Amino acid sequence: MIPFILASSSPRRQELLKQVNYSFEIITKDTSEQVQENLLPEKLVLQLANRKAEAVFDDHPDRIVLGADTIVAKADNILGKPESKEEAFQMLKLLSGCRHSVYTGVSILSRDQTQHFYQQTDVEMYELTDDEIMRYLNSGEPIGKAGSYAIQGLGAYLVKEIKGDYNNVVGLPLAKVMRALAAYSIFPEDKKLNSWKE
Numbered sequence: 001m002i003p004f005i006l007a008s009s010s011p012r013r014q015e016l017l018k019q020v021n022y023s024f025e026i027i028t029k030d031t032s033e034q035v036q037e038n039l040l041p042e043k044l045v046l047q048l049a050n051r052k053a054e055a056v057f058d059d060h061p062d063r064i065v066l067g068a069d070t071i072v073a074k075a076d077n078i079l080g081k082p083e084s085k086e087e088a089f090q091m092l093k094l095l096s097g098c099r100h101s102v103y104t105g106v107s108i109l110s111r112d113q114t115q116h117f118y119q120q121t122d123v124e125m126y127e128l129t130d131d132e133i134m135r136y137l138n139s140g141e142p143i144g145k146a147g148s149y150a151i152q153g154l155g156a157y158l159v160k161e162i163k164g165d166y167n168n169v170v171g172l173p174l175a176k177v178m179r180a181l182a183a184y185s186i187f188p189e190d191k192k193l194n195s196w197k198e
């Protein structure tokens with residue numbers, strides 16, 4: 001099995017793919033996160049995911065390369081990763097007591113085929129007091145997380161309900177990704193998974 005390239009430095013994406021025994025190697029390249037204004041969230045994540053995948057694919061045109069991007073959207077507000085504690089506070093204040101959507105775009109490039117897709121998961125947060133937000137910020141967890149929270153960590157405390165794929169909120173719509181990768185015959189061959197045949 002030839003490992004594919006994960007063009008992402010996100011530890012969450014790496015964990016999710018390890019969880020299902022995929023063989024992959026991580027190669028990343030810095031790309032700009034600048035996009036034109038007023039882009040729909042789904043278009044935005046697709047554009048950024050494709051940019052990340054393309055930058056690596058250009059150097060490795062004979063490989064399968066997967067890029068992804070996650071953002072949080074509430075009405076017209078698009079929330080990426082916070083650049084400061086103050087910005088993280090504002091984001092959580094905006095999300096408090098409301099519903100928002102998490103979008104992850106995925107781009108899988110190879111010489112033979114190209115696949116682009118996105119997934120949307122709707123999340124409702126509990127009403128948060130300023131004190132709760134401050135205590136959460138002090139944990140340091142919001143750094144590097146779209147929307148300033150991590151559902152898989154202490155951020156679980158903030159989330160009342162979700163509708164859709166949980167893994168998509170963490171950073172990768174795993175079911176869709178596995179189904180897309182099945183097209184390349186690189187399904188995990190872990191003996192433990194098919195030991196019932198022996």
Ligand SMILES: Cc1cn([C@H]2C[C@H](O)[C@@H](COP(=O)(O)OP(=O)(O)OP(=O)(O)O)O2)c(=O)[nH]c1=O
Pocket residue numbers: 007008009010011012013028052068069070071072081102144145146147149150151152155169170171
């Ligand atoms: C909403 C949410 C986001 N996140 C994370 C997933 C992503 O790592 C991050 C969004 O940032 P991204 O820009 O999508 O990814 P990244 O900068 O971490 O990695 P790379 O650009 O190299 O691919 O937010 C969580 O871990 N948990 C959550 O609940």
